[in-house]
Amino acid sequence: MxxxxxxxxxxxxxxxxxxxxxxxxxxxxxxxxREAKTWVEFTADGKAKQPVGYRKWVFLGSPVTPNDMNDGEAPFPEFHNTYMDPDSFAHVEKTGEYRDGTVLVKELVAVGSKEESSGKGYFQGDFSGLEISVKDSKRFPKEPGHWAYFSFGHKYPLKAEATMNGAASCNSCHDKNATKFVFSDLYPVLKDSLQKAKK
Ligand code: HEC
The missing domain is CATH 1.20.5 (Single alpha-helices involved in coiled-coils or other helix-helix interfaces)
Structure with missing residues (x-):
């Protein structure tokens, strides 16, 4: 050389x-x-891991189906504190669409007291359950709308990982009754952003 x-x-x-x-x-x-940020992680065999930090995401609202108005046991007991990951909320504000990677969290909370100094009502008690929905066309190519649904349980301690629910148990009701799989009409925060993005 x-x-x-x-x-x-x-x-x-x-x-x-x-x-x-x-x-x-x-x-x-x-x-x-940053670009690759996903808000929920999955195990190698496709289970969703319990999301972390979601109480700091965008709070959409809290529908309430109290047990005492539902024969003592509502299918999704009591308050449903609902959050969307901030990247997907920013995307909704810009485009009016749910992007691939959208994560919605519904945290169930028991009714605590029914009377406070402000009056009679339903007041939040303790956390009692957790469910999520995730839109991802690559991970869930066969799910209607590419939305997959997971439940971490309706009582504590919650499961650390959840298997995807079959479409018949969750997806089909959302498909049939919601707008683009999300009950956006029940969350003024989301509804308003969707309307503004369309203008
Ligand atoms: C019978 C219809 C029905 C079924 C079945 C159903 N849901 Fe829902 N879901 C709703 C309604 C209505 C809302 C909004 C109002 C509320 O929370 O009560 C909702 C809200 C949600 C939300 C908040 C985001 C959104 O899309 O509005 C998540 C997450 C969710 N459901 C997960 C699940 C999971 C997981 C299952 C299956 C274990 C499931 N749902 C089954 C009707 C249903």
Whole structure:
């Protein structure tokens, strides 16, 4: 190997080493991570892991189906505190659509007291259950609307991981009765953003 070849070789190594260094700079890495943000994680066999931090997402509202108005046991007991992940809410505000990766959380809360100094009513008590819906055309190509539904249980301790419910037990009711699978008319925060995005 003559000196020219040697110089060429060391130069190539230098360039490719620099290439690697450049593509892994902290800024580039952070950017990549941000774009890939998903708000719920899945196990290798497709179970949803309990989402974390969702009480800081966008709060959509809290429908209430009290047990005492539903023969003592509502199908989804009592308050349903409902949240959407912030990236998907921003997307709704911009486009009026639910993006791939949208996560909705419905956290069930028992009715606590029915009378406070403000008057008679239904007041929130303790957390009692957790369900989510996730839209993802790549992960759920066969689910109607690409929405999949998971329940972590209706009493504590909740399951850490949940298997996807069959379409007949969740998806079909949402498909039939909601608008684009989400009961947006019941969440003024979401309804308003959808209407504004359409203007
Ligand atoms: C009989 C109809 C029906 C079935 C079955 C049903 N839901 Fe819903 N779901 C609703 C209604 C109505 C709302 C909004 C009002 C409320 O929370 O009471 C809702 C709201 C939700 C929300 C909040 C976001 C949204 O789409 O509005 C999630 C998450 C959810 N349901 C998950 C589930 C899961 C998981 C199952 C199956 C275990 C399920 N649902 C089965 C009717 C249904």
């Amino acid at each position: 003559n000196i020219r070849m040697l110089m060429g070789l060391s130069c190539a190594v230098g360039v490719s080493a620099m290439g690697i260094w450049l593509s892994t700079t902290p800024a580039g890495f952070a950017q990549e991570k």
